[in-house]
Amino acid sequence: MMLPVTPSLSPETRDGRQALSRGAWQEARGAFESVLLLREEPEALEGLGLAAWWLDDAHVVFDARERAYRLYLAAERPLDAARLAVWLAWDSWAFRGEHAVANGWLQRARRLLEGFPPCAEQAWLEIREGSMSLFEEGDPDRAHAMAGRGIELARSARSIDLEMLGRAVQGLALVGSGAVAEGMRTLDEVNAAVVAGELTDLVAIGLACCYLIAACDRVRDYDRALQWCTRLKAFCAKWGLRPLFAVCRTQYASLCMWRGTWLEAEEELRAASQELADSRPGMIGEATVRLAELRRRQGRLVEATALFDQAGPNGLALLGRAELAMDRGDLRSAADQAARYLRQVPAHNRTDRAAALDLLVRSLSGLGDRGGADAAMTELSTIATLVNTLPLRAQASAARACMAAADNDPDTARQHLEDAVDLYLRSGAPFEVARTRVRLAEVLTDVGRAHDGAEELRRAITIFSELHAEGELARAKALIESIPKDADAFDGTPSKPAASVGGLTAREIEVLRLVAEGLNNQAIAERLFLSDHTVHRHLANILNKLSVSTRAAAVAQAARRGLLA
Numbered sequence: 001m002m003l004p005v006t007p008s009l010s011p012e013t014r015d016g017r018q019a020l021s022r023g024a025w026q027e028a029r030g031a032f033e034s035v036l037l038l039r040e041e042p043e044a045l046e047g048l049g050l051a052a053w054w055l056d057d058a059h060v061v062f063d064a065r066e067r068a069y070r071l072y073l074a075a076e077r078p079l080d081a082a083r084l085a086v087w088l089a090w091d092s093w094a095f096r097g098e099h100a101v102a103n104g105w106l107q108r109a110r111r112l113l114e115g116f117p118p119c120a121e122q123a124w125l126e127i128r129e130g131s132m133s134l135f136e137e138g139d140p141d142r143a144h145a146m147a148g149r150g151i152e153l154a155r156s157a158r159s160i161d162l163e164m165l166g167r168a169v170q171g172l173a174l175v176g177s178g179a180v181a182e183g184m185r186t187l188d189e190v191n192a193a194v195v196a197g198e199l200t201d202l203v204a205i206g207l208a209c210c211y212l213i214a215a216c217d218r219v220r221d222y223d224r225a226l227q228w229c230t231r232l233k234a235f236c237a238k239w240g241l242r243p244l245f246a247v248c249r250t251q252y253a254s255l256c257m258w259r260g261t262w263l264e265a266e267e268e269l270r271a272a273s274q275e276l277a278d279s280r281p282g283m284i285g286e287a288t289v290r291l292a293e294l295r296r297r298q299g300r301l302v303e304a305t306a307l308f309d310q311a312g313p314n315g316l317a318l319l320g321r322a323e324l325a326m327d328r329g330d331l332r333s334a335a336d337q338a339a340r341y342l343r344q345v346p347a348h349n350r351t352d353r354a355a356a357l358d359l360l361v362r363s364l365s366g367l368g369d370r371g372g373a374d375a376a377m378t379e380l381s382t383i384a385t386l387v388n389t390l391p392l393r394a395q396a397s398a399a400r401a402c403m404a405a406a407d408n409d410p411d412t413a414r415q416h417l418e419d420a421v422d423l424y425l426r427s428g429a430p431f432e433v434a435r436t437r438v439r440l441a442e443v444l445t446d447v448g449r450a451h452d453g454a455e456e457l458r459r460a461i462t463i464f465s466e467l468h469a470e471g472e473l474a475r476a477k478a479l480i481e482s483i484p485k486d487a488d489a490f491d492g493t494p495s496k497p498a499a500s501v502g503g504l505t506a507r508e509i510e511v512l513r514l515v516a517e518g519l520n521n522q523a524i525a526e527r528l529f530l531s532d533h534t535v536h537r538h539l540a541n542i543l544n545k546l547s548v549s550t551r552a553a554a555v556a557q558a559a560r561r562g563l564l565a
Contacts, residue, residue, distance in 0.1 A: 003050070009043055010035055016047045023202065025054040042071035046084065056275075058095045065091065078112040083121045085109035086128050093132060094283050102132065118156035126150035127166045131207075134169065138315070138349045140176035143169060161201035164190045168208040175215040178350035178386040184224065187212040191228055213251045218351045220391040220427060222255040250276075250287040257294055258391075260430040260467055265294055285314040292320050297431055299471025301327065315344055315352075322359050327471070329525070329532025335363035335372075350383045354392055357383070361399040365406040366536050373403055391432075394423035398436055401443075408541045410447045417443060431472075434463035438476050442534055446507050450483050457483075475531065482528060503545045504563060511538045513564055516555045 003017060016031030032048035035041055045068035052060035065084050072081040089105035092098040109125050116122065130146030133139050147169035154162035168190045174183030190208045199205050209228065216225035229252055249272045256265035269291045276284040292307030293316075305324060311317040322337035338359040345352050360376035377399055384396035401416035417440040424432040437460040444453035457480040464473035504512070514524045521535045528535070543549060546557045558564050 003043070003046060010041065013041060013044045013047060016044065016051070020047060020050060021200075023054075025051045029055065040067070040071060042068045042075065042077075042080065045071065046080075049084075049087070053091075058091075061091055061095070062088070079116065079119060079121045082109040082112040083124060085112065086121075086125050089132070090128060093136075097283075099136060106132075118153045120154065120157040120159050120162060123150045123153035123157060123159060123162045123166070126153060127162060127169055130166075130173075131169045131211075134173055134176065138176075138345045138352055140173040140349055141346075144173040144177070147173065160193075161199050161204040164193050164199055165204040165207055168211040172211045172215050175218055176349050176351050178383060180219050180351075180387050180389060183215060184221070187215055188224075210251075213255075217251040217254045219387065219389045220255070220258050220429070221389070222259050222428065225252065225255050250290055253287075253290050253294075257290070257297065257431075259428050260463075262294060262298070262467060266291070269294065285311050286316065289314050289316040289320060292317070293323075296320065296324060296327065297467075297469055297472075299469060299474070301471065315341055318344075319355055319359070322356070322363075326359065326363060326533070329522070329536075331363040331366045331533065331536065334359060335367065335369075338363065351387060354380060354383050354387075354395060358395050358399050362402045362533075365402040366533050366540075368406070368540050370406070373406070377403060390423050390427040391429065394420045394427060394429075394432065394436075397423060398439070401439065405443065405537055406540060408544060410443050413443050414440065414447075430463045431467060431469060434460040434467075434469070434476075435472060437463075438472070438479065441479060442530075445479075445483060446505055446538075448506070454480055454483050479530070482530075504542060504558075508538050508542050508545075509558075509563060511535060512542055512554060512558055515539070515551050516559070516564055 003020070009017070012031050012035045016028045016035070019025075019028035019031060029048060029051040032044045032051060035044040036048065045064045049061050049064035049068060052058075052064060065088055069081050069084040069088065072078075072084065085105045085108045089102040089109070092105060093102040106125070106129050109121075113119075113122050113125065126146045127150035130143040130150065133146065134143035147166040151163050151166035151170070154160075154166055167186055171183045171186030171190065174180075174186060176183075187208075191212050193199060194205050194208055199208070212228050213225055216222065216228075249268045253265040253268040253272070256262070256268060269287055273284060273287040273291065276287055288307055288311040292304045292311065295301075295304035295307060301324060304320070308317045308320045308324065311320075318337050318341040322334045322341070325331075325334035325337065338356045341356045342353060342360070345356070347353070357376045357380040361373050361380060364370075364373035364376065380396050380399055384392040397416045397420040401413040401420065404410070404413035404416060417436055420436045421433055421440060424436060437456040441453035441456040441460070444450070444456065457476050461473060461476045461480065463469075464476055510528065511524060514527060519527065521532050521539070524530070525532045525535045539551065539554075542554050543551075546554050548554050548557055555564070
């Protein structure tokens, strides 16, 4: 928030403020410190706090702002004290991760502002508390309402900077609630005002840009993000806005991961992690989680596990650990962690819930919990329809394929997976395309279309090789090696589905023979070069087809019918 107009400032303090307006942080700091060598002046302390904030000097930030706050109170200037209280709330959250302390400062600011007519300080409080509610509580409705009050107050105070900042918070909240088109239009408008030079407050400008990148990250709108990131990078470089860009670049890194530029993602995350560790350790969690997700995709699961654990209670870390559990075939753990994440995210925060719902559908389908999978699929479908972005529609299609496979309906599963591949292709998401092709290959192979499955695997292998996704690459290569060699000699004539024996497919018979040998799911998966999840699905289909409830009963039934000969 811009510093207030104060006619009685000393020349040195005025010089410091002019330096701040130019982004000359060190010069501003020197000017304010020269004043404070002679006398305790709250305006100089407030200016020093802002200069130190841009310079990532947390000790000076807290010391200067707390002293300024006390001096403003002693001088019976509650509006100025309230403004500092809001800053200290943000500092406590960002620098130290002290959420309770941050809340205390916010409530102190609200108390100080009681009884005053509409003013900029009230707008600053509403907008900052709204944004913190969105990021900490995941509550887009509350954030939208608070930002709306802030916008009205900013208009009364004739502050275009605060009004646009409030609109940026509202735009991000709209995206979170599922009103993506409206939210993006709002964010585009705010950032157009930034580019046009309508805003002058560098804090408001930086936050508005970051909120746009955060929104793009949530819905995988990387084309829009790239357009604005080019401007944001140039702007931050010009003004030396390191702390704001360090946060933004963690979100930008996710977009790099999505479009397959993993080297760029790693560079962005390493730089952001270093900057945040040095200056704002309370905000490093997201960078750590995103680096962990990159390691997971690369197949470096031990490193990914350590990084997710290092991130602590971060909500995204829960999702990451759930995905790791899926990668290892531990469906129960994946389902439990996805459900735990969902309990923390309000139902109206739709874009943040989608990934966990997808995980829940996949894991519960594999566990045979049709009721739970149905409930998660219903919510995911509703969100995909409401948000209507290509990535979410692809995610929903792939989730429906899991349910169809669990219902022993491979043709429907195939169609949903084909739709998901097409949508991911249009989204520019190579890793997701390749993983979906592998799942499609498994379905095609199970119904006797091995040559088609092999072709899907070849395409996936090409992508995984280019990405250096070593874990997925090894799995895809193992799968293609398990396909009968004559399936590779495809002459252009569509193959006929393999005849089933007693209602079981050839692959299901193969799995059941290994069950009869006493092998567990993991051993069967290793023998057949399948995932634990795929083996579990085959066994569920076998039990359903033979109308039995246990593995032993399935083996006995199949033996009596001569299926294991």
